[in-house]
Structure formats: C-alpha cells, structure tokens
Amino acid sequence: MLKVILSGCNGAMGQVITKFIESNPDIHITAGFDRNPDKFHNSYPVYNDLSLCHEEANVIIDFSHHHAFEHIVDFALQRKFPLVMATTGLTAENKERLLELSTTLPIFHSANMSLGVNVVLEIVQKISKVLEDSFDIEIIEKHHNKKADAPSGTALMLAEGIDQSLKEDRIFVYGRHTKEDHRGKKDIGIHAIRGGTIVGEHTVLYAGNDEIIEIKHRALSKNIFAAGAIKAAQYILGKEKGYYNMGTLLEENK
Ligand SMILES: NC(=O)C1=CN([C@@H]2O[C@H](COP(=O)(O)OP(=O)(O)OC[C@H]3O[C@@H](n4cnc5c(N)ncnc54)[C@H](O)[C@@H]3O)[C@@H](O)[C@H]2O)C=CC1
Numbered sequence: 001m002l003k004v005i006l007s008g009c010n011g012a013m014g015q016v017i018t019k020f021i022e023s024n025p026d027i028h029i030t031a032g033f034d035r036n037p038d039k040f041h042n043s044y045p046v047y048n049d050l051s052l053c054h055e056e057a058n059v060i061i062d063f064s065h066h067h068a069f070e071h072i073v074d075f076a077l078q079r080k081f082p083l084v085m086a087t088t089g090l091t092a093e094n095k096e097r098l099l100e101l102s103t104t105l106p107i108f109h110s111a112n113m114s115l116g117v118n119v120v121l122e123i124v125q126k127i128s129k130v131l132e133d134s135f136d137i138e139i140i141e142k143h144h145n146k147k148a149d150a151p152s153g154t155a156l157m158l159a160e161g162i163d164q165s166l167k168e169d170r171i172f173v174y175g176r177h178t179k180e181d182h183r184g185k186k187d188i189g190i191h192a193i194r195g196g197t198i199v200g201e202h203t204v205l206y207a208g209n210d211e212i213i214e215i216k217h218r219a220l221s222k223n224i225f226a227a228g229a230i231k232a233a234q235y236i237l238g239k240e241k242g243y244y245n246m247g248t249l250l251e252e253n254k
C-alpha cells in the first residue's frame, strides 16, 4: 500500500490528486499539508504546520509553493520520507538542497510529471544538436491565469536540457523588451503567456532561413500530472537514496 502525505493538498493539483487517489484502493493519503487547511473537507487530516503531523507515510508528494520548500525538505529529512517534488519556481539553492538531500533519501524531482513532455525533452535535445549552428531556438509556454511562477518550470527544464545537449553554452533571454539589440546567436528566448484556463502548453521553436520547425506539447487536463506524480511515488518506493526524475523512470521502463 502506497501511503502518501500530500503537500499543497488544497490547491488545484492537490485536489486533482486527492480525487485520483480516492478512486484507487492501493493508495491512501494519510495526511495533507496546506497553508489553507480548512478550504476543503478532505477525507484525511490537513495541517498548516508539519511539526503537528505525526501520521505515517512512505512518500511525500509536494505540489505547493517554493516558499514552503525548506519546511517540506526539513520534514522529509526528519521523518526519513522519500520525496516527490513537483513544485516549480524553485531557486538554485532549493535545487542544490534537493541534490544534497538525495545523498540521504530517494528524491524524485520533475517540473513536469507528464510522460509526453519528458519524451519531448529527449526529442528536442536530439534536434537541437543537429540544428545548433543554423537555427534560432525560442521556447514559448502558455498557462492559466492562476499560475504563480513564470517562466514555467518546464520551460526552464527544456531550456536547460537543450543547453546541455549543445557544444556551446547558451544565454537564456526572458522576454524581449529592447529597442537596441538584435537577437544574439547564442540566445534561447523564453516567453511566458498567461490566460484563462490553459492547462499548460510548451513549444520549442526552431527558426531558420525560410523554414520553421515547432515541437509542441499541450496538456489537456491536470490528470496527466497527477498520474505521473503517483507513478513517480510508486517508482521511488523501493529505491535506495538517490536523485531520480522522469528521465531515469523512462529509462528503466524501456
Ligand atoms: N511538476 C508538475 O508536473 C506540475 C507542477 N505544478 C506545480 O505545482 C505547484 C502547485 O500548483 P497548483 O496546484 O496549480 O497551485 P495552487 O496555487 O492551486 O495550489 C498550491 C497550494 O499550496 C498551498 N501553499 C502555498 N504556499 C504554501 C506554503 N508556504 N505552505 C503551505 N502551503 C502552501 C496553497 O494554499 C495551495 O492550496 C506549482 O508550483 C505548479 O507550478 C503544477 C502542475 C504540474
């Protein structure tokens, strides 16, 4: 039985995961954590302070906010619970701390829990190598008007993945508000659009001379992220300490 402590349980993703787990007899949420603990009537206790949470679990799933990061990581360390970190907007220090924590516990970290985006990541790494010298690369992401962070964690993950696959380091340019400069050859432009109920859309655009390639992923519901996060939790259940992500999960399932 997978026993989950769900952080950010009263948010949009937290509630999708709650419904998802309610229909699965093999998974149980033992407790939730949220700064708004009374917003919904959940079938599990919800705390706004993790020091009050004494329930047992074999994994924490976090979809909250990066402001809660240290609190969650300290709790995982103290209770020795493996952690699935899905929250985006993490700082460089937060990411460093996750790596450090993975020397003690199994940590699964992905800015996008969907299978599709992670396949797109593999594809754009390959394409970018081929087009490196002759095409300009730009990333455009679109999300709903309730999203707190910009650019999305996925856009950054795609940009970092592309950068790692190329011979020369790239410069990330966030938006383009200038009347002076041309686009730099080494730029990867990253552009965020917010509106309505767009679940999540990511496009990597390759613009060359007289030709354009677009690789696009469009999420049609938040269920894909919930399903991916649960798969991630099941995946790290029996794992040794270490740093895992969708790449390692896909690799082991090939
Ligand atoms: N990795 C992935 O596949 C995905 C990641 N996300 C990320 O998950 C996070 C949550 O997304 P949503 O559910 O859409 O947001 P949301 O704003 O609807 O929910 C966040 C929840 O966290 C709680 N919260 C905020 N700050 C807190 C704090 N300091 N301490 C305790 N609780 C706190 C809020 O009360 C809220 O209930 C975001 O960072 C988002 O980008 C979202 C979807 C997919």
Ligand SMILES: O=C(O)C1=N[C@H](C(=O)O)C[C@H](O)C1
Residues within 6 Å of the ligand: 088, 111, 112, 113, 143, 147, 148, 151, 152, 153, 154, 155, 199, 200, 201
């Ligand atoms: O906030 C969201 O909704 C999403 N956030 C993630 C991100 O920042 O990349 C993943 C997904 O696109 C939905």
